[in-house]
Amino acid sequence: MDIELLKQKALEAKEKAYAPYSGFHVGAALMTKDGKIYQGANVENASYSLTVCAERTAAFSAKLAGESEFEAIVITSDSKDFTPPCGACRQVLAELCGEELDVILLRPDNKTKTFKLKELLPFSFGSKQLNDV
Ligand code: THU
Numbered sequence: 001m002d003i004e005l006l007k008q009k010a011l012e013a014k015e016k017a018y019a020p021y022s023g024f025h026v027g028a029a030l031m032t033k034d035g036k037i038y039q040g041a042n043v044e045n046a047s048y049s050l051t052v053c054a055e056r057t058a059a060f061s062a063k064l065a066g067e068s069e070f071e072a073i074v075i076t077s078d079s080k081d082f083t084p085p086c087g088a089c090r091q092v093l094a095e096l097c098g099e100e101l102d103v104i105l106l107r108p109d110n111k112t113k114t115f116k117l118k119e120l121l122p123f124s125f126g127s128k129q130l131n132d133v
Contacts, residue, residue, distance in 0.1 A: 001071055006031050007106050010074035013039035017054065020044060026054035026077045030062050030097070033069040038062035055089035059096045072102035074112075082106075082113050090121040099124065 006029050014027025021044050028040040040058025044051045055075060062070070073093065077083040082105035085093065093101060099118035106112050118124075 001031065002035070003072070003074075003104065003112075006037060006072060006074045006104070007076075007110075007112075009037050009039055010076045010106060013041045013054065013058075014076055014078075015041075017041035018043045021046070021048060021051075024077060024079070026075065026083060028054040028058040028073055028075050030055075030058040030073045031071045032062065032067050033071050036067065038065065038067070053086060053089050055085045056092050059089075059092055063096050070097040070101050072104055073097070074104045074106050076106040076108075078108060080108065085120065090117065091124070093117055094121050094124045094126060 009029035010027045013029055014025050017025035019025050019042055026042045030038045038058050038061050040054045042051065042054045043057060055073065075083055075085060084105060085103065094117060101117040103115045103117055103120060104112050
């Protein structure tokens, strides 16, 4: 897996964020098992709660392109510390990318911290519950 390229793509995606309200620009780059990369950035709205996070825009565009097997996602912002995915994004990533996904947090000083999605969202709710009634 080309992590350097994935980091570059997340940084590039951050520049496309539409965040006029928070001023907090987030970029994400999601890599499939066969090496394709889908970028995402946060898209805000004057009706604040309609905002969509970077991780979800990446996951949705990959899903709509027909992808179902994923390796890793890199998430980055201008915050000095790591930017972990919010709870809603963890849930969506679990649904669309699976709990074995590597979640790589990238800080502006180029340090990274990596988790498995299942570490960030243990004992998650999913289709297994719906299919168990
Ligand atoms: N944001 C993301 O894009 N990803 C996260 O995981 C956390 C938050 C965005 C949403 C909003 O546009 C801005 O960051 C401030 O919350």
